[in-house]
Amino acid sequence: MESYNQKIEIGNLDYSLYIKREDLLHPNISGNKFRKLKYNLVLAKAENRVTLLTFGGAYSNHILAVAAAGKENGFKTIGVIRGDELFDQVELNPTLQKARDFGMVFEFISRDLYREKNSQDFKLKLEQKFGNFYLLPEGGTNDLAIKGCEEILTEADVEFDYVCCAVGTGGTISGLINCSKHSQQVLGFPALKGDFLIEDIRKFVRNQNWELVTGYHFGGYGKVTEELVKFINDFHQKYQILLDPIYTGKMVFGVLDLIEKKWFPKGSKILMIHTGGLQGIEGMNRLLKQKNQIEIRTYD
Structure with a gap:
């Protein structure tokens, strides 16, 4: 299977938003x-x-x-x-x-x-x-992992002004930074609290066209809220794209919130990277069920 860019119709003509479906690369190696x-x-x-x-x-x-x-x-x-x-x-x-x-x-x-x-x-x-x-x-994450992640962006992606992805250990965003064009800005949305990832990323990257947006971790790694779960369910229903709650769900929430707040310049072309991780939904739903909280719907 291959990934592809899927347009997200947000109803705001000031921005062009796409998501790269890396979640479709392989059924188990996500x-x-x-x-x-x-x-x-x-x-x-x-x-x-x-x-x-x-x-x-x-x-x-x-x-x-x-x-x-x-x-x-x-x-x-x-x-x-x-x-x-x-x-x-x-x-x-x-x-x-x-x-x-x-x-x-x-x-x-x-x-x-x-x-x-x-x-x-x-x-x-x-x-x-x-x-x-x-x-x-x-x-x-190691040097070879980053080499692999440098293949996420293709020549067809040079049109985008912003490339956005979730950040865990920093490997994926490092690859994206290294293969991005100087005219592009790479935004990372950490799933963890704290700014320690900045130094980890700096060890691997060659370009300076990046920053971390740290306000969308929803309490830290592995933490979710009812607001996030409802967002994931609404996004799935509207676009038929399932998001994981640990990484990509938080990043997409953050990007759409920044668009709502007019953080991006008008006319911006934005690409979000769906990094997969959907296997974790079943385990998360078990935890949510134990707490009598709303669960993530995996069906349309």
């Missing part, structure tokens, strides 16, 4: 995860690695994508999962269930130990237990 894994898989094969090992939380898009990519490309996969209490809860977690169905083996560790995941001692212990593996960082 959106930006497909881009991030592309060249890492090439290198893993070139190095004759047989196992991919990575890290993530209970509902991680990255964990599921690595499991699916491993199954499709002939790799064994290991997921180091944050939260040892999840050991006997896999059947209650749709993301982990699907990853296990793709053949992923889990290593559940405490949150305290998870904070040490980037240390050399921790990596050595993993190698002693699992042997030689190809290491993918949490979220998948």
Whole structure:
């Protein structure tokens, strides 16, 4: 499958708004995860690695994508999962269930130990237990991931004045910045609180035509509100485009709010990047149901 730009008819002739459907790239290796894994898989094969090992939380898009990519490309996969209490809860977690169905083996560790995941001692212990593996960082962001994300924009996208995307670890926006034209402005909408991502992004980018819009995290990573859920449901009903609540839903909400506030100059052509992550909706809906809150509709 391929992504394509879909026009969003917002009824405001002062702006032209499109969304790039990266969510359609692959049924299981979704959106930006497909881009991030592309060249890492090439290198893993070139190095004759047989196992991919990575890290993530209970509902991680990255964990599921690595499991699916491993199954499709002939790799064994290991997921180091944050939260040892999840050991006997896999059947209650749709993301982990699907990853296990793709053949992923889990290593559940405490949150305290998870904070040490980037240390050399921790990596050595993993190698002693699992042997030689190809290491993918949490979220998948590294130099090869950014190389893959640099392929999101094409020559057909040079007409846009603004390119907007959600930000998690900073890999996707770094790729977009590097492949954007100097005449374009890249806007990142962090799903997390805080400005620490700025320094992470600066390590990877060559251009200066970007900024982070930090007011649309809805309480922080993994947090949603009734306002956001209603927005996602209304957007889906109006445009037949489903948004995930952790990343793209927040970004699209932010862009439309900025348009309403006339933040963009008149005549602006705006492209939003749909980075996928729709698999996480089922898990989010389970949490919302437990709280007797409105759920995300996955049907028209």
